[in-house]
Amino acid sequence: MGVLGALARHLDSLVGPGIMLLYPLYASMRAIEGPSSLDDQQWLTYWVLYSLITLFELSFWKALQWLPLWPYMKLLFCCWLVLPIFNGAAYIYETHVRRYFKIGQYVSPVYSERQRKVLQMMSLDARKSVERFIETHGPGALEKIIQAAEQEAKRA
Structure with missing residues (x-):
């Protein structure tokens, strides 16, 4: 169980950067170059959520050290956000963010x-x-x- 155990213990360190950074970076670049704005929403939302997760980790790192499953929970959550089969970032935007946070509500008073x-x-x-x-x-x-x-x- 030595090699498999070590792989399982460090799965988040081995797979995490690819799932949480490399693939989203590649997909974001493709979204920028593509004609559709739907994938732009997915990836912009992903980067906002990933930033919030990172800020949360930086703020509460002492408490998170006591949770041995935190890295795996973060990895699973980021997989759900990233993987095209789930499109979790777009789902969160549509169901939670869009309803409470609308940029551009202001309209000039020159209109009736x-x-x-x-x-x-x-x-x-x-x-x-x-x-x-x-x-x-x-x-x-x-x-x-x-x-x-x-x-x-x-x-x-």
């Missing part, structure tokens, strides 16, 4: 209250596109679109 409500419901990218549309066609064009959408919603 109704227009601000519509703009606040949009993603940041969609809002930028609508604001460019407003710059090109004027604020009246947005109002016409909102009225048309309300009429369509009433019919449905």
